[in-house]
Amino acid sequence: MSQSDIYSKIRWILMANFSLKDTTNHFKANLSEDLGLDAWDINQLIFLVEKHFKIQFDPGVEKKVISLNQIASLTYNALNKQSGNVRVA
Numbered sequence: 001m002s003q004s005d006i007y008s009k010i011r012w013i014l015m016a017n018f019s020l021k022d023t024t025n026h027f028k029a030n031l032s033e034d035l036g037l038d039a040w041d042i043n044q045l046i047f048l049v050e051k052h053f054k055i056q057f058d059p060g061v062e063k064k065v066i067s068l069n070q071i072a073s074l075t076y077n078a079l080n081k082q083s084g085n086v087r088v089a
Contacts, residue, residue, distance in 0.1 A: 004032060006053075006079070007069070010068065010072055020046075032066070035068070046062045061074065
């Protein structure tokens with residue numbers, strides 16, 4: 001799954017669960033400032049992403065992510081690690 005596909009699915013999760021409009025829901029959107037999510041919302045978003053993609057992030061990740069693209073990147077990395085497709089730079 002490409003990072004673009006992951007991003008699209010996360011946008012869908014945001015729109016379906018947090019009543020966000022598509023125009024504010026862009027790749028570099030800050031979760032708090034641009035999307036208006038508070039700490040509880042971010043924690044819930046992390047849970048929904050983990051559930052949807054059947055992955056698990058490291059504990060405390062909700063305190064580290066500040067943007068939508070970070071969640072997409074973390075999801076992409078977790079999926080590739082899970083499937084054994086980890087690339088070495």
